[in-house]
Amino acid sequence: MQVLSIQKTDKVNNFRTQTMSRPQSMMPVYPQRNEISNVYYTPFQLKQPNFKGLRLETNVIQKVTGKQYQGAGLYTKAKDFIDFLKVGYDKLATEPLDILKATKNEIIAHRFSLALAETYAEGSAFGTQWVKRYNPENRRSPLAVSHSLNSENMKENVYAANLEYLYDLNKHKHLDAPITDKKGNLILDAVVFDTETTGANPKVDKIVQIATLPMKHGQVTTQGVCDQLINPEIPMPAGAEAVHGISDQMVKDKPTIHKFIEKFLSTSLNQKNGAIVVYNSKFDIPLLNREIREHNIYASKDIKEKELAEVLDPYLLIQRIHPFLGAKKKLSFQYHWLFCKPMENAHDALADVTGTADVLKYCLYYLSEHRKDKTVPLSLREVLIFQNGGHGVENIDIPLDASKNYNKNFKFDRSYRAEPLDVDNYFQGYKLTAKTIASLENEIGLENVKKLLNNSNGLVSTGSKSAPETQKNDKNSFVNISYVLADNFKKVLGFADLQEYNGKSVEEIIDLITEKSKRFEHEKTKEIWLKNVDPDDIAKGNDLPDDEIAKRVMKESKLAKEKDAAREAKKNK
Structure with missing residues (x-):
C-alpha cells in the first residue's frame, strides 16, 4: 500500500506574493497614446550578437530539407535570409511532423519555425506580440504564466482553498489511489471533459456543446465517448460562432442543458469513471456547477456540484512543469510545442478533449519520471497538490520557485533570447x-x-x-x-x-x-526575441519538452486509434 509523504510547507492562509513593481523599461515610449497601444516596451539592444543562435541555423536548421515552411525551405534561394512570407502557424500546419519518425534535427527545425510563427504577428491571425513585449528584459516571468499561476485572485480564491482541501489527509481517501504502477505505466481512470459555449463568462454564458472522452488504465478509448450539441435557448453570438462554428440552426432541435445534465452526470461524470480532467478548469467547472444549481431549483432531487480541487487540469500542470514553453498557454499552442503538429479541429469539444488527454498524459509521465523514489508510484492527491502550487510533495523531484510557483530548473532568460536574424519580407x-x-x-x-x-x-x-x-x-x-x-x-x-x-x-x-x-523590410539583420529551441541548452535552463515522453504519448495515441478503428470495423461487419 502506498504511503503518502507530504511536507506541508505552504501556509495556506497566507498564499500570496508581493506585487511586483512595474520596471521602468516597461513604460510605453509614447504614454500620451496609452488608449491605443502602438508601441512595444523599450526594446533590448544586444551588446554582442548571439553567435550560438547563428550556428544553430547553419549547422541544424538549414540542413533539414524537403519542407517548404521549415528547415532550408524557410530561406531565400541563396540561403542568406529567412523569408517571412513562409512564416506562420497556418503555413506550418500544412507540414505537421510525425515525431515518432522525425530526426532530432527535424524536431529542432520544426520548433524553430514554430518559434518564428509565435513572435511574428503578420505570420497568421494567431501571431502574438507577447514575445517582443513581455521578454526577459522587460519582465521577470511571462505574462500568461503570471496571470495563471500567480495572480492574487487565483492564489487566494482558488489555490489556497484547493490546497486546504487536499492537505486534509484524513478525508477524500479516493485521491490516494496511484496514477501509475511501479514501472511508471499510467493506470489512472478518468474522464476528459470540455465544453463549447456562447461566450467566455462562466457566470452568464451558456453551454452549446459537451464532450467527454474516457481514459481506462491510462489509455483513452472511444467506448463511452459523449459528444452532444446543446440548445442554449438564446441566439448564438456571432463571435462565439466564429470560434467554434456552431450555429443556431445546428442546435435548434437539440436538448437543453436542463434536459440533458442529469443523465450526463450520472453516466459520464461520475466517481465510478474516475477523475475529471479539464483544460482550464476554472472556466468549465464553475460553468457546469452554475448549470447544476439552476437545474436543482426545479429538480425533485439535487445533483451534487463538482469539486474543483479534485479536477486534474493540464492547463495548470503544463505551466508548473514548462513555464516557458511558448508564449501562449491555450491548448492548441501547447499541444503543438509538445508534439510538433497542430491539433485537429481545435475548438471542437470532442477534438479538444482528445488533445487534452494527450497533454495530460505527457504531464503525468513527466511527473512520474521525476519521482525521487521510483519504487513508489505517485498518487492522484500528490499530483493535485503539485498542480495547485503545493511545495511539499516529497516524491516529486521538481523544485517550484518559492515566489513564482513553477519549475525553477527552467529560466526565462535561457528560454527566450534576442537573436540576430537575417530576414526578408519582414x-x-x-x-x-x-x-x-x-x-x-x-x-x-x-x-x-x-x-x-x-x-x-x-x-x-x-x-x-x-x-x-x-x-x-x-x-x-x-x-x-x-x-x-x-x-x-x-x-x-x-x-x-x-x-x-x-x-x-x-x-x-x-x-x-x-x-x-x-x-x-527586405534583406535586413534584425534582433528578434525568439523562443530558444536548442536542446543542448536544456541543462542550462532552456525550457523544452522531453521528447522521449512526447513520443511515448504519440505512440500510445496511435495504438489507441488503431484499436478503436479495428473495433469499429469488427462491429460493422
Missing part, C-alpha cells in the same frame, strides 16, 4: 503615407482621400490621448506613426470619419487601406 507595421492615399483615389473616392490628408480630420493629433501623432512635413507629405496591430491601425482610421464609396462599405474601405498600408 512585416514592420502599418503606415499610412500620402503616396499610399493618392494611389487609392479610384478605389476609395476623392472625398475620403481629402479626409485622410486634411489636417483638420480626426487623424491629426488634437491633444487627445487616443489620437496618434501625425504631421505634415515641409514637402507636404503625410507622415503617420507606424502601428503594429491591425485592430489599432483600423481604430485610428476610424477617426477620419470615412464614408461609403462606389458600393464599398466604410469597413471595406478601412480594410483596403489597411492592406495597402502594410510595410515590409
Whole structure:
C-alpha cells in the first residue's frame, strides 16, 4: 500500500506574493497614446550578437530539407535570409511532423519555425506580440504564466482553498489511489471533459456543446465517448460562432442543458469513471456547477456540484512543469510545442478533449519520471497538490520557485533570447503615407482621400490621448506613426470619419487601406526575441519538452486509434 509523504510547507492562509513593481523599461515610449497601444516596451539592444543562435541555423536548421515552411525551405534561394512570407502557424500546419519518425534535427527545425510563427504577428491571425513585449528584459516571468499561476485572485480564491482541501489527509481517501504502477505505466481512470459555449463568462454564458472522452488504465478509448450539441435557448453570438462554428440552426432541435445534465452526470461524470480532467478548469467547472444549481431549483432531487480541487487540469500542470514553453498557454499552442503538429479541429469539444488527454498524459509521465523514489508510484492527491502550487510533495523531484510557483530548473532568460536574424519580407507595421492615399483615389473616392490628408480630420493629433501623432512635413507629405496591430491601425482610421464609396462599405474601405498600408523590410539583420529551441541548452535552463515522453504519448495515441478503428470495423461487419 502506498504511503503518502507530504511536507506541508505552504501556509495556506497566507498564499500570496508581493506585487511586483512595474520596471521602468516597461513604460510605453509614447504614454500620451496609452488608449491605443502602438508601441512595444523599450526594446533590448544586444551588446554582442548571439553567435550560438547563428550556428544553430547553419549547422541544424538549414540542413533539414524537403519542407517548404521549415528547415532550408524557410530561406531565400541563396540561403542568406529567412523569408517571412513562409512564416506562420497556418503555413506550418500544412507540414505537421510525425515525431515518432522525425530526426532530432527535424524536431529542432520544426520548433524553430514554430518559434518564428509565435513572435511574428503578420505570420497568421494567431501571431502574438507577447514575445517582443513581455521578454526577459522587460519582465521577470511571462505574462500568461503570471496571470495563471500567480495572480492574487487565483492564489487566494482558488489555490489556497484547493490546497486546504487536499492537505486534509484524513478525508477524500479516493485521491490516494496511484496514477501509475511501479514501472511508471499510467493506470489512472478518468474522464476528459470540455465544453463549447456562447461566450467566455462562466457566470452568464451558456453551454452549446459537451464532450467527454474516457481514459481506462491510462489509455483513452472511444467506448463511452459523449459528444452532444446543446440548445442554449438564446441566439448564438456571432463571435462565439466564429470560434467554434456552431450555429443556431445546428442546435435548434437539440436538448437543453436542463434536459440533458442529469443523465450526463450520472453516466459520464461520475466517481465510478474516475477523475475529471479539464483544460482550464476554472472556466468549465464553475460553468457546469452554475448549470447544476439552476437545474436543482426545479429538480425533485439535487445533483451534487463538482469539486474543483479534485479536477486534474493540464492547463495548470503544463505551466508548473514548462513555464516557458511558448508564449501562449491555450491548448492548441501547447499541444503543438509538445508534439510538433497542430491539433485537429481545435475548438471542437470532442477534438479538444482528445488533445487534452494527450497533454495530460505527457504531464503525468513527466511527473512520474521525476519521482525521487521510483519504487513508489505517485498518487492522484500528490499530483493535485503539485498542480495547485503545493511545495511539499516529497516524491516529486521538481523544485517550484518559492515566489513564482513553477519549475525553477527552467529560466526565462535561457528560454527566450534576442537573436540576430537575417530576414526578408519582414512585416514592420502599418503606415499610412500620402503616396499610399493618392494611389487609392479610384478605389476609395476623392472625398475620403481629402479626409485622410486634411489636417483638420480626426487623424491629426488634437491633444487627445487616443489620437496618434501625425504631421505634415515641409514637402507636404503625410507622415503617420507606424502601428503594429491591425485592430489599432483600423481604430485610428476610424477617426477620419470615412464614408461609403462606389458600393464599398466604410469597413471595406478601412480594410483596403489597411492592406495597402502594410510595410515590409527586405534583406535586413534584425534582433528578434525568439523562443530558444536548442536542446543542448536544456541543462542550462532552456525550457523544452522531453521528447522521449512526447513520443511515448504519440505512440500510445496511435495504438489507441488503431484499436478503436479495428473495433469499429469488427462491429460493422
